[in-house]
Amino acid sequence: MSGARIYVSRDASAQGVGANQVADAITTEAARRGIDIELVRNGSRGLYWLEPLVEVTTAAGRVAYGPVTPDRVADLFDAGFTRGQRHELHLGLTEDIPYLKKQERLTFARVGITDPGSLKDYLDHEGYRGLKAALGLDPAAIVARVTDSGLRGRGGAAFPAGIKWRTVLATPAAQKYIVCNADEGDSGTYSDRMIMEGDPFVLIEGMTIAGLATGATQGFIYLRWEYPDAHMALDTAIAAATQAGYLGDDVLGSGRSFHLEVRLGAGAYICGEETSLLESLEGKRGQIRYKPPLPAIAGLFGKPTVVNNVITLASVPIILDRGVDYYRNYGVGRSRGTLPIQLTGNVKCGGLIEKAFGVTLRELLYDYGGGSLSGRPIRAVQVGGPLGAYLPESQFDTRLDYEEFANIGAMLGHGGIVVFDDTVDMAAQARYAMEFCAIESCGKCTPCRLGSTRGVEVIDRLVAGQDAAKQEVLLRDLCNTMIQGSLCALGGLTPYPVISALNHFPEDFGKSTIVKAVG
Amino acid sequence: MVQKSPSLGVIPIRVEPSLPAAQRTAVLEVCARLKSVAGALMPILHGVQAALGYVPKDAVPLIASELNLSRAEVHGVLSFYHYFRKQPPGRHVMHLCRAEACQSVGAVTLEAHVKQSLGIDFHQTTADGAISLEPVYCLGNCSLGPSIMVDKQLQGRVSPKRFDELVAQARASS
Numbered sequence: 237m238s239g240a241r242i243y244v245s246r247d248a249s250a251q252g253v254g255a256n257q258v259a260d261a262i263t264t265e266a267a268r269r270g271i272d273i274e275l276v277r278n279g280s281r282g283l284y285w286l287e288p289l290v291e292v293t294t295a296a297g298r299v300a301y302g303p304v305t306p307d308r309v310a311d312l313f314d315a316g317f318t319r320g321q322r323h324e325l326h327l328g329l330t331e332d333i334p335y336l337k338k339q340e341r342l343t344f345a346r347v348g349i350t351d352p353g354s355l356k357d358y359l360d361h362e363g364y365r366g367l368k369a370a371l372g373l374d375p376a377a378i379v380a381r382v383t384d385s386g387l388r389g390r391g392g393a394a395f396p397a398g399i400k401w402r403t404v405l406a407t408p409a410a411q412k413y414i415v416c417n418a419d420e421g422d423s424g425t426y427s428d429r430m431i432m433e434g435d436p437f438v439l440i441e442g443m444t445i446a447g448l449a450t451g452a453t454q455g456f457i458y459l460r461w462e463y464p465d466a467h468m469a470l471d472t473a474i475a476a477a478t479q480a481g482y483l484g485d486d487v488l489g490s491g492r493s494f495h496l497e498v499r500l501g502a503g504a505y506i507c508g509e510e511t512s513l514l515e516s517l518e519g520k521r522g523q524i525r526y527k528p529p530l531p532a533i534a535g536l537f538g539k540p541t542v543v544n545n546v547i548t549l550a551s552v553p554i555i556l557d558r559g560v561d562y563y564r565n566y567g568v569g570r571s572r573g574t575l576p577i578q579l580t581g582n583v584k585c586g587g588l589i590e591k592a593f594g595v596t597l598r599e600l601l602y603d604y605g606g607g608s609l610s611g612r613p614i615r616a617v618q619v620g621g622p623l624g625a626y627l628p629e630s631q632f633d634t635r636l637d638y639e640e641f642a643n644i645g646a647m648l649g650h651g652g653i654v655v656f657d658d659t660v661d662m663a664a665q666a667r668y669a670m671e672f673c674a675i676e677s678c679g680k681c682t683p684c685r686l687g688s689t690r691g692v693e694v695i696d697r698l699v700a701g702q703d704a705a706k707q708e709v710l711l712r713d714l715c716n717t718m719i720q721g722s723l724c725a726l727g728g729l730t731p732y733p734v735i736s737a738l739n740h741f742p743e744d745f746g747k748s749t750i751v752k753a754v755g
Numbered sequence: 756m757v758q759k760s761p762s763l764g765v766i767p768i769r770v771e772p773s774l775p776a777a778q779r780t781a782v783l784e785v786c787a788r789l790k791s792v793a794g795a796l797m798p799i800l801h802g803v804q805a806a807l808g809y810v811p812k813d814a815v816p817l818i819a820s821e822l823n824l825s826r827a828e829v830h831g832v833l834s835f836y837h838y839f840r841k842q843p844p845g846r847h848v849m850h851l852c853r854a855e856a857c858q859s860v861g862a863v864t865l866e867a868h869v870k871q872s873l874g875i876d877f878h879q880t881t882a883d884g885a886i887s888l889e890p891v892y893c894l895g896n897c898s899l900g901p902s903i904m905v906d907k908q909l910q911g912r913v914s915p916k917r918f919d920e921l922v923a924q925a926r927a928s929s
């Protein structure tokens with residue numbers, strides 16, 4: 237048995253606050269003291285305010301310290317942290333940290349626990365059991381399990397995954413594709429990144445199962461360029477899985493073939509929309525396609541294609557392994573299972589919270605988040621990315637459930653929550669929503685391409701008080717036109733953050749709000 | 756490039772693009788490696804940018820002929836995506852996050868500081884050639900903003916002071 241097993245995350249966010257420097261300092265200090273250690277670079281536990289988090293294995297379990305800076309490392313050695321001894325930064329057993337203990341980690345079961353580069357570690361932690369179960373089923377039976385689990389797409393639109401898969405299975409073609417949407421463009425989200433960096437094999441397993449279920453033999457992961465660490469982790473894992481026969485011409489000796497490749501995006505938010513993504517994968521401008529045909533019938537290169545988000549696909553292995561009921565027993569209403577929530581922005585304890593649907597915003601913001609980072613009152617939150625509505629305090633008791641959010645004109649989207657304190661200027665946020673739409677518009681339709689630029693101008697005049705009442709009518713009209721006349725959700729949903737800001741925070745737009753609740 | 760015909764009846768002369776030999780070799784190498792993959796244009800543009808730091812406009816006809824595409828098609832794709840550079844970068848590229856989660860913790864103030872202290876706007880390079888500045892819309896670091904990516908390394912909780920340190924480090928390294 238070698239020396240102490242020490243974990244320092246390799247997660248990009250952890251690196252951004254110095255995890256590599258801490259890892260180096262630990263290695264150097266251990267060598268200097270002649271202490272034998274084994275350093276593992278794991279994924280992040282998602283307790284971001286505690287990063288860089290350092291863990292050490294003890295007989296009682298893993299003990300955590302954080303946030304650690306390189307200049308505290310010598311000190312930690314003095315205190316005997318390699319044996320889990322007490323220190324000012326000592327947080328006790330990692331699993332007992334309330335933020336983590338209160339979660340239901342299904343999709344994220346291994347993230348932060350295993351070495352993401354080690355297939356052996358994956359297998360030792362129940363990896364590839366879903367694929368083995370799937371290999372014993374015929375395609376229709378796999379699809380039925382995914383359908384019965386109630387799993388809905390986690391990329392934003394919440395479409396039932398099983399129904400999409402069934403369409404691809406039922407469409408005969410010589411070639412079909414599985415495309416993983418790893419474009420993760422929404423501000424306030426990083427759960428895809430955490431999975432790809434922290435447990436890439438679970439995504440690979442999920443995609444392989446999707447291939448078996450639908451008859452697709454080639455998969456692509458369309459990854460945003462902004463995630464170079466995820467790119468490396470995926471390439472390493474794909475190579476290891478191929479080497480060990482989990483990918484390739486004969487998946488685990490089944491005679492079934494499934495190949496997988498990563499492709500990079502190039503900084504276009506619109507390429508997260510599935511038809512635009514397919515255009516981009518084909519080597520074209522990322523412009524939206526008219527639907528129909530659905531990608532499930534004529535997708536990549538005109539072939540039947542499953543397009544699913546990273547989290548959707550990464551949730552499939554546990555459904556196949558533990559069974560339909562295990563998964564669907566979590567959640568409320570028609571929102572079954574768990575949602576990896578990302579608590580972000582101006583919040584004290586920001587991080588990844590995987591919970592069954594049904595938790596309220598208020599619990600997340602205060603019980604988990606501990607209020608704002610600045611210590612000031614929380615004034616607004618934006619849920620569901622740049623196209624999601626801004627919610628005021630009076631709506632904080634809303635439960636995380638697709639339908640409950642839809643009922644208040646909001647959306648859960650990819651599960652990102654961005655917190656703002658009372659210094660926020662909601663007119664500036666509304667203006668930014670329009671500006672973002674103008675920057676990212678694919679240019680195919682006028683309400684989005686021109687309406688967004690008009691929107692910025694109208695908000696500027698409204699705030700400047702130039703004939704404010706008229707500007708407000710104009711803004712609401714413009715929003716209605718965008719909602720009704722846009723081809724896709726970029727133009728069609730941008731009005732939601734704008735109008736919600738205007739309705740809930742009229743005081744930020746100047747005095748007058750004459751028309752209420754249009755659009 | 757096609758020269759404007761000075762008068763009717765004169766056949767336009769195709770002048771070979773003035774891509775320096777080393778760049779030409781690099782572009783051809785990338786094309787040879789990737790042109791047979793499905794949907795090759797995006798991987799090739801990434802490959803060229805990885806090799807040269809940007810995609811020179813004179814590389815467009817070369818890529819087009821290698822892939823049997825029109826120049827307009829290649830140019831259309833190149834210009835659609837924000838990440839592809841048409842100008843050579845400085846020695847380091849900084850991508851500053853402008854998105855909401857970073858806004859909530861001071862990204863707007865940071866942006867003003869960044870532009871002022873570098874003396875440049877987005878899409879520009881400092882006079883000493885050290886740093887190019889680009890906007891980015893989320894780096895997936897939304898619980899630890901404000902965020903900047905320096906080359907391919909993410910930096911979190913970037914205060915104006917921390918930014919100045921990062922610039923000093925970048926200027927000191929090659």
Ligand SMILES: Cc1cc2nc3c(=O)[nH]c(=O)nc-3n(C[C@H](O)[C@H](O)[C@H](O)COP(=O)(O)O)c2cc1C
Nearest residue numbers: 389390391417419420421508509510544545548725
């Ligand atoms: C403007 C726009 C951006 C989108 N961005 C993403 C994204 O970054 N990631 C994602 O998974 N889905 C995104 N979507 C949703 C996709 O179009 C599609 O619904 C999703 O990939 C399907 O997978 P799912 O059913 O597993 O969610 C976006 C949609 C729109 C309209």
Ligand code: SF4
Nearest residue numbers: 678680681684724727
């Ligand atoms: S709404 Fe905007 S992004 Fe969507 S198709 Fe129209 S122009 Fe393109």
Ligand code: FES
Nearest residue numbers: 852857894896897
């Ligand atoms: S909003 Fe800046 S990193 Fe996500």
